[in-house]
Amino acid sequence: MxxxxxxxxxxxxxxxxxxxxxxxxxxxxxxxxxxxxxxxxxxxxxxxxxxxxxxxxxxxxxxxxxxxxxxxxxxxxxxxxxxxxxxxxxxxxxxxxxxxxxxxxxxxxxxxxxxxxxxxxxxxxxxxxxxxxxxxxxxxxxxxxxxxxxxxxxxxxxxxxxxxxxxxxxxxxxxxxxxxxxxxxxxxxxGKPPILEPSPDDMLLRYLAAYGPATVLDVQAWSGLTRLGEVMERLRPQLVTFRSESGAELFDLLDAPRPDAGVTAPVRILAPFDNVLLSYADRTRIMDEEYKKSVFTINGIIKPAVLVNGRVAGYCALSNAKKAAKLDVSMFTQPAKTHLAAIEREGRRLLEFAHPTVENRDVHIHPL
Known part of the structure; x- marks a missing residue:
């Protein structure tokens, strides 16, 4: 089974x-x-x-x-x-x-x-x-x-x-x-030309290494290509398969990392247009569908998402002036105090990275 x-x-x-x-x-x-x-x-x-x-x-x-x-x-x-x-x-x-x-x-x-x-x-x-x-x-x-x-x-x-x-x-x-x-x-x-007739097999294996486990539809959503099911079938003997809770078949590399579900996930702030949000047909592994309309805007902008316990819990906007930089964090629900402190720490690290010479940096966290 x-x-x-x-x-x-x-x-x-x-x-x-x-x-x-x-x-x-x-x-x-x-x-x-x-x-x-x-x-x-x-x-x-x-x-x-x-x-x-x-x-x-x-x-x-x-x-x-x-x-x-x-x-x-x-x-x-x-x-x-x-x-x-x-x-x-x-x-x-x-x-x-x-x-x-x-x-x-x-x-x-x-x-x-x-x-x-x-x-x-x-x-x-x-x-x-x-x-x-x-x-x-x-x-x-x-x-x-x-x-x-x-x-x-x-x-x-x-x-x-x-x-x-x-x-x-x-x-x-x-x-x-x-x-x-x-x-x-x-x-x-x-200094080198594109490869003539490259292998889609290698592409799928590389995708699984970076984004797996995944369904055929996930790979197609990531690449924009269709009819990749036949490629995955060709690769099946060298892959391991699972079922998601919804019953979808997931493919993965045999030796790829699959940590225990109990592993703690730290707070992270993703990039604008982050590929981890764009590389699946079913994004529910990382984001509730109800939040998509807040992170994916109608003009094509994908906001920097905030991960709490491994899932999208809000988004942020970065702004700066000559002497001040601000990170405005909008949360979908009120975070626990421990998470609030972690979000602020990560936000300050982001401000230091983006604006190392600015004198004043402020992280403002609020519910939507």
Whole structure:
């Protein structure tokens, strides 16, 4: 009979994979590789994700990976920007290309402007331009308008974004700096081309290492891909399976950590757009469904969530002025006194990380 993983046991396994039960002493590049994609719609989000999970993390450690081209910002899972180890980007970008191709025909803003365009020609022209010198999509539009005067140049620029594996080059994504998303090809930037016909089997195994145990639907929600059930079936002999309390079949690596359900989970403050909230079809392992509307806003922003006893118990907002920084924490229910003290301690650590030179730091905790 297949063993049942209780909701709490599933939660603890997830937190262990995500280094949220205890901060890890691993190197920053090893963490980025293990995470297999840090959501990077916000340029600073990967830094806060690393801070929540690593001991003695300093922003420069991650900035150096970007500047040294060992990590890249690139559109991959779900058609959104992630920070990845460059070698992982070479694998994942080709695997998620079906998402990008589908968007060319379905995008509400740009599909009409791309209809019947010669995609090979667009990709060839665009590749030559961005490999000569990195360019923004706005830079490309007037050039495309001259070559294709009867086409919407914004649609053509969007089409190029989907057709090629494009990375956002520094200073975009470097801590303490700013810049528009300026693009060149992954091959041009990292010195190696995307892998031809990469294995989806390896992708699923890497996902389980960072996010398991998980269902097929969970993997599909994380990646944006479909029809992964046949891949999981192929991998079944080398995996272990469980049942969730709701009866769903969960797959996992044989030797992956699955701590006892009684293990204590510390207070943690997640990053904006944190992947632990975005990588499952069923998020109830870490968040009650009723709280989603408060954390996932209608304009696409995903707030930094506060974990208490391993579950989303609130969210926070960070603000600062020249001499003061504030963390405003909104809790869904009134926390116990011990949890209040832990939230304040973690909040102050976050303020010290984000604003080390600010004189005054204040953590304000209140119920919604």
């Amino acid at each position: 297949t063993a049942v993983l209780t909701q709490r046991a599933l939660n603890r396994a997830t937190l262990a994979r995500q280094h949220l039960l205890a901060r890890s002493a691993t190197s920053t590049i090893d963490f980025v590789t293990h995470a297999y994609g840090l959501q990077a719609q916000s340029p600073t989000a990967p830094y806060f994700a690393a801070w929540a999970r690593l001991e003695r993390f300093e922003p420069q450690q991650l900035s150096d990976l970007i500047l040294d081209r060992r990590a890249v910002r690139i559109v991959v899972m779900r058609g959104t920007v992630h920070l990845l180890a460059a070698d992982d980007a070479r694998v994942l970008r080709p695997l998620v290309q079906p998402i990008m191709v589908r968007d060319l025909a379905q995008n509400a803003l740009y599909a009409a402007g791309l209809r019947d365009i010669d995609f090979d020609e667009l990709a060839s022209v665009g590749r030559e331009l961005v490999e000569q010198s990195p360019m923004t999509l706005a830079d490309l539009r007037p050039i495309f308008a001259q070559r294709w005067p009867d086409r919407d140049p914004a649609a053509l620029a969007h089409g190029l974004r989907n057709l090629l594996a494009l990375v956002q080059v520094p200073p975009r994504g470097v801590w303490g700096r700013s810049g528009q998303p300026t693009l060149t090809t992954l091959e041009n930037w990292a």
